Amino acid sequence: AQKITQTQPGMFVQEKEAVTLDCTYDTSDPSYGLFWYKQPSSGEMIFLIYQGSYDQQNATEGRYSLNFQKARKSANLVISASQLGDSAMYFCAMREGLSGGSNYKLTFGKGTLLTVNP
Amino acid sequence: EPEVTQTPSHQVTQMGQEVILRCVPISNHLYFYWYRQILGQKVEFLVSFYNNEISEKSEIFDDQFSVERPDGSNFTLKIRSTKLEDSAMYFCASSPLAGGTYEQYFGPGTRLTVT
Numbered sequence: 001a002q003k004i005t006q007t008q009p010g011m012f013v014q015e016k017e018a019v020t021l022d023c024t025y026d027t028s029d030p031s032y033g034l035f036w037y038k039q040p041s042s043g044e045m046i047f048l049i050y051q052g053s054y055d056q057q058n059a060t061e062g063r064y065s066l067n068f069q070k071a072r073k074s075a076n077l078v079i080s081a082s083q084l085g086d087s088a089m090y091f092c093a094m095r096e097g098l099s100g101g102s103n104y105k106l107t108f109g110k111g112t113l114l115t116v117n118p
Numbered sequence: 119e120p121e122v123t124q125t126p127s128h129q130v131t132q133m134g135q136e137v138i139l140r141c142v143p144i145s146n147h148l149y150f151y152w153y154r155q156i157l158g159q160k161v162e163f164l165v166s167f168y169n170n171e172i173s174e175k176s177e178i179f180d181d182q183f184s185v186e187r188p189d190g191s192n193f194t195l196k197i198r199s200t201k202l203e204d205s206a207m208y209f210c211a212s213s214p215l216a217g218g219t220y221e222q223y224f225g226p227g228t229r230l231t232v233t
Contacts, residue, residue, distance in 0.1 A: 035221070043207060045161070045224035091161060104149060104213060105174060106222060108161040 003027065004092050004109035012115050013082045020067070021077040021112045023092030032096045034075040035106065036066065039089040048090075051075055082116045089113050120144045122225035124210050130231045131200055139195045139228045141210030150193045151211040151222060152185065154178070161209065167193065200232045 005024045013019040025034065036048040051059045051066045059066040067076040079086055090113075093106040123142045131137050143150050152164040165175045165185055172185065184196045193212075197204055207229050211222040 037224070043229070044226045045209060045211075047221055047223070050221060093161075104222070105151065105163045105166050106153075106161075106211075107163065110160045 002109075003107045004094055006092055006109035006112050008112045009110075010113045010115070012117060013079075015084060015116055015118050016081055018078060018080045019082055019114065021079070021090050021092075021114065023075045023077065023109060025073050025075060025092075025094050027073075027094065027096050029096040032094055034066070034068070035093040035095070036064070036075075036077045037091045037093060037108075038086075039091060039111070041088070045091075049077065079114075084116050084118060087114060087116045122210055122212055122223050124208075124225035124228050126228060127226065128229045128231070130233065133202055133232055134199050137197050137200055137230065139197075139208050139210075139230070141193045141195070141225055142191050143193055143210065143212030144214075144223055145191070147212035147214050147223070149213045149222075150185075150187070151213075152195045153209045153211065153224075154206040155209065155227075156206045164195070164208075197230075200230075202232050205230055205232045 003026050007022055032053045034051045038046040038048055049059050049061045049064045049066050051068045058068050063080045065078045067078055089111045091111045092109045095104050095106050122144055125140045129137055150167040153161050154164055155161045163176050165179045166173045167185055182198045186194050207227045209227045210225040213222045
């Protein structure tokens with residue numbers, strides 16, 4: 001079974017509008033973290049936002065917010081006031097087992113290609 | 119702002135040749151990782167490294183792969199005998215021992231092309 005599912009291969013949004021990128025996850029570990037990374041066409045991976053499984057509030061970082069619904073196991077990324085520079089691939093990722101160990105590997109979804117139209 | 123660096127940015131090699139991909143993690147980080155991304159696909163975990171030893175490796179990380187931290191700054195991934203299917207972008211990442219997010223900082227990647 002997929003641990004991270006991103007059901008939207010591609011999304012389009014008009015400049016200045018908000019967009020939501022979906023992510024659902026599957027884990028039996030009570031301690032986990034959820035990440036969103038942006039990958040522009042140049043290829044680098046840029047960290048956007050993090051949500052811990054025990055965090056009471058939804059994470060926010062500037063124009064990025066994470067709509068965390070623990071019971072539904074979803075961690076959707078919301079980008080407000082889209083800009084042309086937001087056009088990129090967006091990956092949701094999960095790290096399990098925050099309670100101990102030296103692993104902390106990330107498991108990624110397949111990504112969503114966001115295109116911002118002028 | 120400190121960053122992870124990787125060299126080379128692009129490596130072309132012939133099938134069967136050995137390649138070494140180099141990474142310089144952020145200086146006070148203690149956890150190191152290699153991931154790969156085949157063109158158009160998702161990022162996949164290869165190996166994690168802590169306290170001078172491998173802490174976990176994926177099924178992809180077979181005997182052809184090895185990692186090393188030869189000195190206090192470099193972290194290398196070696197592929198002994200490259201195959202066509204090793205063509206991918208290889209990302210190095212590092213994270214600190216402590217910290218709220220345990221965020222992994224990624225390098226810019228090395229694009230490996232095996233011909």
